[in-house]
Amino acid sequence: MSPRTAEFAPLEGQHIMLTGATGFVGQAILEKLLADYPTTRVTLLIRPKGSLTGQARLTSLLRKPVFATWRERVGKEEVERAAAERITVVESTMGDVASLPSDLDVLIHSASTVSFDPPIDEAFKTNVGGAVGLYEALLRTGSDPHVVHVSTAYVGGIRKGTTVEASLKHSVNWRVEMDAAIAARAQVEASSRRPEILRKVIAEARTVSGKVGPQAVAAAAEEGRNAWVTARLVDYGRVRAQSLGWADVYALTKSMSERVAEELWAGNGHRLSVVRPAIIESALRHPYPGWIDGFKVADPLIIAYGRGLLPEFPGLPDSILDIIPVDIVVNATLAVAANPAPRDEPKYFHLSSGGRNPLTFRDIYENVLTYFRANPIPDDQRGHIRAPLWAFPGARAIARSLKFGERSNKYAQRALLRLPSGKTTRNWQRQVSARQTDLELLRAYSDLYQNYTQAEIIYDDSKTAALNETLPKSQLEKFGFDATDIDWDHYLQQVHFPAITTLMRTFSSRPRAKEQKEKPLPQVPNVVAVFDLEGTVLATNIIEQYLWVRLASVDKSKWPAELANLFGSLPRYIATDRRDRGEFLRTFLRRYEGVDEAALRSLIHDSIGDVLLQRIRPEAVRQIRKHREAGHRTVLVTGAINVFTEPFTSLFDEVVASTMHSKDGVWTGYLSKPPLVDEARAAWLRLYAEREGLDLSKSYAYGDSHADRAWLELVGNPQAVNPDAALFQHATTKHWRIHQWNDQARSRLNTINELVRGDMASTTHAPAHTPLTLESPKETTHE
Template structure:
């Protein structure tokens, strides 16, 4: 008796079934599945719930085939190795057998089943091979083959000088020095300026110090041999590439990674649409000209899901999913509004328009709304192109790789962390029992590389979504975050301009706008030396008012996230880890469930902020 694994993916709607062959029985299975007893005609019916991932089948030895029977109305639409799609046979089921041209040979890797109405991507049966535990269906060592995939590949990365893209580039070059070329798209006036930005923003960046130590005096030559700067702009057709570079990249590139984004919550509508919506469209148009392309990978955000409540699943956005929303109409509206004012349109007018449109259709702000429309455009244009979309939540400093605590600029929660540490913010408008969904940058990068290797060169077009998020697997509650901040700054306070330690009280969390506003005035008056009736000098009062308005703006722009009731399911990302062997799990770890938030916030993130953002500067009262 031999056993074989049958792995099931993308199981929607909640239930599907298939028939095992006559002599096959289920010996074990995962999640909600339970081994079934034999039923009519000596077959086994396995009802597959949407949480199930693996079924293990056992059957007598046979020379060259493994067979199974699908449920009624199911058809084989694609398969690998020696398999060929079979036509429907008796009882309206599909039988994969030698006599029907569908023998499952030892070399076969996958069978893709389609349900009625042409939903051919709803069930995939992967990895019919000797069972030895939950092993991978692609590589003999049980791993995804991340390093193997990266070797010799040519990449084209947009947003390459941004925070996350740099962590990604560093990881690729450090773990796989024999990676092929990495074309990095840089917005610059000419090639010389692009090369200078590459040197300044990437090659000389502190993030790459481990690579600098590894390669020593050959570091710069190594980096220049791998990183090829190209002038371009995602807002333009063919992403603004010179015709010669466009031709070269189109014939060489294996993977396109779109990391370009405008992340300002209340950006001008026309500016945000150009980068976050039209950018993916322009890049997808170029991708279709790439003859060797194995994968289009989009770096998105988990918050493209809008203001949904409860558990939010890893599902794609398709054109028409949101009633009355038409992406082309929104693009036209943004640019028509800008042109209508004949150059006299104010930035605030365009900012207000973006926020109005976002809220009308159920999104928090212009940033996540335009990113969501970018995903819709990708789905509309992708055709037969394999696509992976990585949706991180709030990306913060690196946890482990290449070293703990590296961060560049103020990320989402960092202004609050730093203002509090400097004594400038002692309370905030937030749901005390709400969850702040945070993920370290290196966790996002590792998940990205795993997804890339998993889906690069997939035998059939697919749209794969991964939430890299912590709110379901390992939630960090605002109350706990506030306690961790107080604990850190109490034991390691910032210093004021005179070198005196700044003592901070416990952070007060308010769920009322009025109470928070009153608190800001009282706190600002105390720090600025005003009396309760504010009868001090106009200069001090102006300073006080400016501080209050800044903090009220911060609370206003963060309000949709501070009171967000959605939780991002990460089952796809968790399932991806199951394909990794032990070596890959050590090198490309991204298990958010295992993050110790006390350690990360207190010993990694805040020290990283103080080192790389504050750069040791003293606080200013």
């Protein structure tokens, strides 16, 4: 083809259609067309999303930072004018393309999936099915635009050596693969409903949400099944791609879509050009240095390094990471669009840097090291993260240490879930979760980058270079796309790293939790504050209370036997409690068979009540009284027996506790009603609110264990108090308020000691003399 001489006016007055305008490259192309190709008209294919029409999405698209420079340059009115006059929107989805305009000169197809490892059916539907739909629609219009098909360099598959710019040589039948992929979903869905799979999923759900209640388990089970389906389909995709020689299903489907383009478009006598960019990263110059829209392939690696998460990297120092700035890709694509290929000979262009200006991992590492040593990322304490030094030990060593780290973390997590909740364990929990995230990240990167770094492919881009040569010298600044132009050190340290670290700070900056000042509670009528007893208001549990009563009512000599008895049954109770709290309560309260209720009440009044009062949390009392002052109704709900709540009845407006069934004043050991725990409590709360006319969405609830989730979720202001591990996780996810109420910890031995003293003193007084009622013999006595 002949280079244009005389005036340089590429794409003059042409009507260009662009798919994927909302994507990274698409945005950049649109911007370039609007800014530097002023005579062009653009049609965009935008899929409506939710309630947003395509037009609405365009409006919000034009507000993005990529258009900022242009907007500044020409002014707001010009932008709006351009949007109104030069852009048309066709609302349609890829699979079902409506009629396209028939006067297109160029079609740039850059729409594709976003992630590398989608489920296989989604990958095929979007990348392959989308291309099919598009080309078929285009054929239907009967027009003959030059199509620029944006693919990816990695369609070459996993191979060694130089790859040239030519059509792919493989014999994979895209139709067959596509049908198989679509069918895979139905198969996997059916398979997921098999009892074996469902049983596993249910068991998993039960371990997590079992204590909350059956509904929660069901919900979690269905979620688990869906997760299983997705994971399986992702697996289908990855493994199929690998079996055919591609790194992942993205590369596989992109190569399939190239075939589609060749078959449907070029094969029908139309003009086709294919551009294959490598890893696209932030802009070198246009619209402004460092413009990027979200993190791209290489960025997580860089960030992870800067955050000190990657102690080592699984790659060879001399392997090449092929990075290309997005404005070079845009310029190249548009240059390709302006130079159509001949009708029966599709043209292929590699947009990469590895051929003539390679960037090795060692280069990247050195730049990253320099940059992050000079500009370390602040960590969330007060210091800065120190970027580690890499020694590149090789993939296998990395894999080993990664596996070890994952396994030890998993054990730590499991162990923590079993420990009772406390401040230290919560800290550990937090650390372990954070480490879990980091390890997963590391694992993902290792897997991901393995393909990019183990591969020893070099993409030859001589055709692209030749195309660049055809540009007049004066226009190179604006329209050039020469990879050798890039000074990597400058690009990385001055352009790219600053861009992504700014992005990172925006994304992941967690504002330090400010000291929340104690605000008085809002005075709203018809609001209830529901408190759980054990573990929330009172720092004790049912077993301890039983122990106190027992020890106070038998002789000291029998204590060892009592303690042994209780401790012997403890494992059984703990296991039952883990299963179902209601069952645990029923089983444990059987021990109260044969108790004289009046005697127990007087015992609690004399001594045990004081012990209970000692265990009350002062902050809880303060909170209850705050609610009282604000006019809220305060309710205590507990599964414990009502006699044990005697000391605090005056704090609450209403106390709801279990009652024991009694016969002639003696307990039979059975409850008179099912205990109010977990979902039963939730049901009760709903009923209570309805009966009393209370507004649950403004109400408060305080609970401490994972099982309390069921009724905490009913109110508008749920609060977790000293939560156990599972509730802590849930609360942080849902952004509930978490309280740390300390008790003035008295050792358990002290408590028992005082209990005994108190009771002894009050019951061992000898027959007291009753002075006034003595039938006074003094009347009759001789004086």
